[in-house]
């Protein structure tokens with residue numbers, strides 16, 4: 001469709017070059033040729049494509065030689081002082097394009113949108129007919145077949161969710177809460193009288209295995225806000241959706257993305273973030289408007305305030321948010337003893353700088369290799385084999401989160417969500433199993449008894465669900481059900497959101513990523529198994545109609561990664577951009593915000609296991625590789641085993657010019673002595 005729209009840039013402009021950054025103090029370890037999936041690998045038989053496969057990974061698209069694109073009509077900010085610390089909203093990270101990566105700016109696009117009217121109307125089939133309903137697609141293509149992941153623990157899933165929340169949230173979506181705009185009435189019937197212009201409801205098939213029992217024909221779905229509504233696009237250009245948080249990997253889920261929120265999260269002493277002590281343990285402050293973010297059953301149930309408003313969405317996520325909150329205060333407390341002359345502001349900024357560095361290190365060295373594969377990351381410059389600094393900063397790379405990454409590729413990992421979460425004792429005995437849909441937006445379970453530790457052990461002991469085309473019914477039938485017998489369907493929402501954003505089709509992205517374009521459904525058989533192709537052919541009129549969210553989720557995985565070639569290409573592109581566009585990236589040398597070589601050496605000791613050990617209530621043991629299941633090669637060891645689970649020595653942050661000021665103590669002494 002977009003070929004017929006004269007105002008779209010020609011597809012050739014998006015020539016995929018497979019750009020390989022080479023210049024660095026460190027050297028990429030190996031540059032392996034891309035391996036096509038082998039038959040039988042992954043979740044279905046899929047014969048490898050002939051010859052070399054596609055070339056996933058970074059290229060020069062991220063480099064925008066002209067005006068900034070990501071920021072929409074946000075005026076440039078500044079003048080920007082060349083500060084040692086990041087700003088809260090991410091402005092002034094790029095000293096040339098000062099507003100890159102700030103909240104309320106546009107998602108980036110790799111391919112032009114394919115709105116049916118060229119402006120904002122959701123796509124239709126190439127035949128002009130409507131596309132198959134997204135709930136129908138969810139039922140047919142993404143059933144619930146529980147297969148626990150034999151290798152990766154549940155924290156692998158939750159970590160991914162927090163990476164997502166750090167980097168993007170579409171403007172205009174309420175995420176977990178009921179939207180004030182109604183497209184369906186309370187009985188699940190389509191509202192035909194003057195529905196809001198944002199309405200794009202999901203149609204429920206008459207014979208729906210779950211919702212038909214409740215006589216529902218309509219699932220509410222409200223379109224994302226675009227630059228047309230914020231006055232940045234007069235309506236003559238294709239609509240672009242906006243990200244409400246900072247795009248940078250900057251732990252904004254801890255600190256907030258705007259200065260006002262960031263300020264309210266601070267205690268104002270000792271560089272710490274606000275906590276409330278109960279039972280001698282620090283908990284996050286209460287949300288200002290609990291009912292706006294939580295589904296509590298009583299007023300007393302806790303509902304927390306964090307840097308990200310999605311943080312109460314499920315207990316695993318909230319546990320991880322609390323661990324990071326405590327980690328900040330732990331760092332601040334240690335630094336206040338090492339540098340008693342530092343004031344609140346210095347302690348806050350230095351602790352934040354260390355925490356973001358830990359987060360980035362774990363992301364690029366421990367978590368992303370699971371998703372993207374170590375070889376792939378080395379090949380495309382997302383990882384370097386170096387004990388020194390890196391020097392791969394690129395001022396012309398736009399950090400903006402890519403629309404197809406956030407609204408298709410990264411959402412594939414909704415497949416790794418477990419329908420039940422386990423509470424686990426110190427001996428790794430199962431204490432109880434809880435249904436996910438009983439605790440959406442209800443963190444109340446966390447503070448009870450020793451649950452914080454039971455949940456922490458659950459995260460690092462229980463398997464995540466295997467990443468495959470199966471999705472738990474807890475999110476496809478019961479999402480946010482809040483006590484009702486049915487809820488919403490996240491997979492259908494994923495597909496609908498992709499259409500709402502006008503994402504180009506699976507076939508377009510295949511081609512973009514170097515795979516051959518399919519002319520008939522069978523041409524998908526290089527990476528999708530035959531049975532699934534038959535289902536696709538029944539649902540869709542034409543191979544060009546297949547949604548990116550759908551086709552990409554059906555591909556056999558590239559060996560040693562958790563994605564097929566098309567999604568791997570998009571994910572690699574995103575995390576390449578996120579890294580090289582960031583002037584404050586923790587490994588980067590020669591910048592005003594760079595660490596000393598000794599400090600960098602310490603940061604490189606961070607691990608997910610150490611975060612759990614240092615910030616849980618009373619956790620004694622954990623396996624050193626927390627994302628990996630407990631095994632003989634990855635056995636439980638004591639949290640006091642600093643050889644197996646190293647810890648950062650913050651003494652390397654000691655400042656010599658010492659003014660003998662009074663130390664800023666005050667973080668409940670009993671907690672400090674833990």
Ligand code: HEM
Nearest residue numbers: 157160161164168169170173175314406410411413417497
């Ligand atoms: C229990 C776990 C999770 C739940 C309940 C959940 C739920 C949701 C919901 C409700 C949305 C918004 C849907 C919309 O209106 O469009 C969303 C968006 C998203 N989710 Fe998840 N999710 C979970 C875990 C994950 C994980 C593990 C990942 C990736 C590793 C992930 C990646 C994303 C992404 C990329 C978005 C879009 C973010 C944006 O707006 O830019 N989610 N998720």
